[in-house]
Amino acid sequence: MIKIIVVGNGMVGFKFCEKFVSKSGQEKYQITVFGEEPRRAYDRVHLSEYFAGKTADDLSMSTATWYEENNIILNTSELVTDIHKENKTITTHLENTHSYDYLVLATGSAAFVPPIEGVEKEGVFVYRTIEDLDAIMAHAKKIKQNGSTEAAVLGGGLLGLEAAKAVRDLGLNAHVVEFAPRLMPRQLDKGASNMLRSKIEELGIKIHLSKSTQYIDGENTITGMMFEEEELLKVDMLVISAGIKPRDELGRGAGLEVGVRGGVVVNNKMQTSDPNIFAIGEVALYNHMIYGLVAPGYEMADVAAEQIMQGEKTMRESIDMSTQLKLIGVEVASFGDPFIEQQEGTPIVYENKLNGIYKRINISKDGKALLGGILVGDSSDYNTLFQIYSNGMTIPKNPEDLILGARGGESSSMGSAMDLPDTAVICSCENVTKGSICCSITDGTAETLGDVVKLTKATTGCGGCKPMVVDLVKEAQKSLGKEVKDVVCEHFAYSRQELYDIVKINKFTNHNEVLGTVGKGDGCEICKPVLSSIFSSIYNDTANKHVVEQDSNDRFLANIQRNGTYSVVPRVTGGEITPEKLIVLGEVAKKYNLYTKITGGQRIDLFGAELNDLPEIWKILIDSGFESGHAYGKSLRTVKSCVGNTWCRYGMDDSTTFAIELENRYKGLRSPHKIKGGVSGCIRECAEARGKDFGIIAVEGGWNLYISGNGGANPKHAVLFAEQVDKETCFKYLDRFLMFYIRTAGPLVRTSTWLEKLEGGLDYLKQVVIEDSLGIAETLDKEMQELVDSYSCEWTEVIESPELQKRFKHFTNSDDRDDNIEYVPMRGQIMPRPW
Amino acid sequence: MENILEQYSSVALNDVKVWFNAGKTSDFPADGGNCVKYKGKQIAVINFERRNEWYACQNLCPHKMEMVLSRGMIGSADEIPKIACPMHKKTFSLKDGSNLSGDDLKIATYPVKIVEDEVLIGFMD
Numbered sequence: 040m041i042k043i044i045v046v047g048n049g050m051v052g053f054k055f056c057e058k059f060v061s062k063s064g065q066e067k068y069q070i071t072v073f074g075e076e077p078r079r080a081y082d083r084v085h086l087s088e089y090f091a092g093k094t095a096d097d098l099s100m101s102t103a104t105w106y107e108e109n110n111i112i113l114n115t116s117e118l119v120t121d122i123h124k125e126n127k128t129i130t131t132h133l134e135n136t137h138s139y140d141y142l143v144l145a146t147g148s149a150a151f152v153p154p155i156e157g158v159e160k161e162g163v164f165v166y167r168t169i170e171d172l173d174a175i176m177a178h179a180k181k182i183k184q185n186g187s188t189e190a191a192v193l194g195g196g197l198l199g200l201e202a203a204k205a206v207r208d209l210g211l212n213a214h215v216v217e218f219a220p221r222l223m224p225r226q227l228d229k230g231a232s233n234m235l236r237s238k239i240e241e242l243g244i245k246i247h248l249s250k251s252t253q254y255i256d257g258e259n260t261i262t263g264m265m266f267e268e269e270e271l272l273k274v275d276m277l278v279i280s281a282g283i284k285p286r287d288e289l290g291r292g293a294g295l296e297v298g299v300r301g302g303v304v305v306n307n308k309m310q311t312s313d314p315n316i317f318a319i320g321e322v323a324l325y326n327h328m329i330y331g332l333v334a335p336g337y338e339m340a341d342v343a344a345e346q347i348m349q350g351e352k353t354m355r356e357s358i359d360m361s362t363q364l365k366l367i368g369v370e371v372a373s374f375g376d377p378f379i380e381q382q383e384g385t386p387i388v389y390e391n392k393l394n395g396i397y398k399r400i401n402i403s404k405d406g407k408a409l410l411g412g413i414l415v416g417d418s419s420d421y422n423t424l425f426q427i428y429s430n431g432m433t434i435p436k437n438p439e440d441l442i443l444g445a446r447g448g449e450s451s452s453m454g455s456a457m458d459l460p461d462t463a464v465i466c467s468c469e470n471v472t473k474g475s476i477c478c479s480i481t482d483g484t485a486e487t488l489g490d491v492v493k494l495t496k497a498t499t500g501c502g503g504c505k506p507m508v509v510d511l512v513k514e515a516q517k518s519l520g521k522e523v524k525d526v527v528c529e530h531f532a533y534s535r536q537e538l539y540d541i542v543k544i545n546k547f548t549n550h551n552e553v554l555g556t557v558g559k560g561d562g563c564e565i566c567k568p569v570l571s572s573i574f575s576s577i578y579n580d581t582a583n584k585h586v587v588e589q590d591s592n593d594r595f596l597a598n599i600q601r602n603g604t605y606s607v608v609p610r611v612t613g614g615e616i617t618p619e620k621l622i623v624l625g626e627v628a629k630k631y632n633l634y635t636k637i638t639g640g641q642r643i644d645l646f647g648a649e650l651n652d653l654p655e656i657w658k659i660l661i662d663s664g665f666e667s668g669h670a671y672g673k674s675l676r677t678v679k680s681c682v683g684n685t686w687c688r689y690g691m692d693d694s695t696t697f698a699i700e701l702e703n704r705y706k707g708l709r710s711p712h713k714i715k716g717g718v719s720g721c722i723r724e725c726a727e728a729r730g731k732d733f734g735i736i737a738v739e740g741g742w743n744l745y746i747s748g749n750g751g752a753n754p755k756h757a758v759l760f761a762e763q764v765d766k767e768t769c770f771k772y773l774d775r776f777l778m779f780y781i782r783t784a785g786p787l788v789r790t791s792t793w794l795e796k797l798e799g800g801l802d803y804l805k806q807v808v809i810e811d812s813l814g815i816a817e818t819l820d821k822e823m824q825e826l827v828d829s830y831s832c833e834w835t836e837v838i839e840s841p842e843l844q845k846r847f848k849h850f851t852n853s854d855d856r857d858d859n860i861e862y863v864p865m866r867g868q869i870m871p872r873p874w
Numbered sequence: 875m876e877n878i879l880e881q882y883s884s885v886a887l888n889d890v891k892v893w894f895n896a897g898k899t900s901d902f903p904a905d906g907g908n909c910v911k912y913k914g915k916q917i918a919v920i921n922f923e924r925r926n927e928w929y930a931c932q933n934l935c936p937h938k939m940e941m942v943l944s945r946g947m948i949g950s951a952d953e954i955p956k957i958a959c960p961m962h963k964k965t966f967s968l969k970d971g972s973n974l975s976g977d978d979l980k981i982a983t984y985p986v987k988i989v990e991d992e993v994l995i996g997f998m999d
Contacts, residue, residue, distance in 0.1 A: 529951070529952075530949075530950075550905075551905075551924065554924075560949075560950040560952075560953070561922075561924050561925060561948075561949050561950035561955065562949045562950070563947070563949030563950065563951065563956070563958070564946070564947040564949060564958035564963055564965070566949075567947050567949065568947075586903060586906070587903050587904070587905055587906025587907075587947065587948075588905075588947065590947075590960075591945070591946075591960035591961070594945060594960070595945070599942070599945075599960055599961070601938070601940070602940060603940050603941055603942045846903075849909060849941075850909050850910055850911045850916075851896075851897050851901045851902070851908045851909065851910055851919075852896060852897050852901075852910045852911060853910075853911045855911060857916070857941050859878070859916075859934075859939075859940070859941045874938050874939075
């Protein structure tokens, strides 16, 4: 066995082992690792998460058994003290001696502690190991108990800002003290630093720039930091994060070549001045630099592994120090040469203090290339800009488009991922090129996105490259002539739109028919509700049909809650209700002890109804004149209204009546996703109509119609569709718009996403609906009218049919209820016990 | 919480000691399920008519410990018959109770036999 000893069990030391054992021929080698720290390698980059609740185990780079599984001997808490390169042995502090054929130094660096008077006092820490963090946490707890609130971080670079966040997470007021006049002076210019500073200060963290610390004040424990000019900052804890110092003492002791300011010198094979000793990571001095980033460290680990195995790989000449990260919630990115001298290039800067965005790109003198840049506040352009920079791609004629977006124009000025050369690295965490992604599809080793991810590991690191990888896979699939389709699921080779047409043309009326004729397998929880929705849209089947193929809520015409009980929501059209009906709702809630709440849709929700009680509850409601509110369906929910000119002194028209008419027209309609409407009586918009799938606002001379607004995770305002039209026109356009959406949208796609993806967008939609460019307006009108005319309240159907009521029982063989249901009190009402 | 889960463990056909009459085949909707009570347990009974098969499993979804599995949609994943919990759509094989959504969960399954029009579920006690 060829013996390899790795000194250092940090991130790069671990990566060396990981890379090594993945290479063929590794069985001939025995790796032994020595680490000074008591635990196996952990993610130092995400150290601040330790304060946010992550445990040391969560941060671990490997599972507990990984080393054993890969036949690597790991010795923690054992410090290597000497290298004897003449007889190729090392000695540890436990006085053990081990021999090696190859030695890999991955000892990393220690936190640099500036020689400030008083730095040895209690309450002063460095920010590097988990032990450091435990000490910081303990001290923070102590001083908080004594009423202290202030702590400082020395160093306003990447790590210092991370430490400041950590200090803040500990519940203290954080002060960042930086010697330079800028934050992150190596990555940001003055403008970017100012922007970052104001954003960080908004979060309560104080920044002190251009401060030189003279001494640490206090007797035995820190009470403050004295700056030049007799300025004292009172703090009870100091975390030093002012740089790193390579741990090169082993190399020095062994007589290896070291740099003037530290670090073990290596060549592009990662060899030190002794060809059998390698150095990687923060201890290695390569091309006169110590690289304090993890990505170059990982690359070095791979080079060393390859070289030991007699391979050819060498370290590239110039190492990219680009970074993209989220610091204290602020997006920051810096790539290439962020600063540029005047002779070399010209900067374009976009500074938006209102939105807290700063973008800078440096353009070459001939205007053809991107040399570097900085992004603060919004780094969504980073991937594209980085690709353009690192591949030397030609930039657009108006380079400012790169950070301002193509204003006024139609096509994207940045091109697609397909414009990149095959050598472009798409996933920098796992070093996956465009070539390897596309080739895996085109040569058949991978068929789907999932296959590509498994094969190349792209997107498994930070995930930032996912949109690009998805696009590349789609394009590669298309280039093979494969049609890339949004099929519903494994049971159908069709999109929802195609299934809709197939059902309609063939007049299929149930799931088994469709599955048997054009599907395969037995269906699933994805395609069953899709087909149920299609049957509703074509035949106006209520959810009392195809009961077992309905989604969770529609199955019982109620919204299932955490404990298996349901909520009851009767329709309160337009948000208008009589006192008598309000009282009925109150009495029902009291009788069945239901938690009562008012919804955003201007109606009332009653929670905690047991399955067995639903028919009884609804009988009372229906007898009192209520109907199903369809709160449980992918259907029309409500049409919100403001009170309009009936009562309001500003109202321009009767919005409440219009809302009621709309809700009555479209109630019961089922759709690819829920639909919500709103009608406001004037521009003050009290009904928030512009946030709805369809929204109408009264204006002088008529109504303005807006469509495709959505709330939810990606809220979008509705867009203006028609101006100053009358009610009849609104109805006509809405009939067509809704029917077109119902026919063509994918499953669970909301109107805003549907419109965004619609080829030709709003203009095209207007042509189809207003100008009837497809000649389908009459059909759409007819289809909608048929649905309107055949409306029937599905709860009324249940109340009138004992057969339909049978399913509302928890057990078939007993009238017992589910005894697993438990409640706890909440503000005079109840809620299910917490999970 | 854990005690409820412990009540349910899969029963193999050979280990059946009691055949419990869960009701008539018509009690269970075609290609769907319903829930029956047996001693202290809640058992979901699935009438997978398309495949001409019957399944029984615990009604308790091990994800958040709610008694709702019988209300879920059934289907197939590749060739495996499955059920999806109505709460969060965690899917389980109806054959052996293993989880199909990549979670570290499983459910207990019980043998079912149909005698004339009666549905019998096999238990060990």
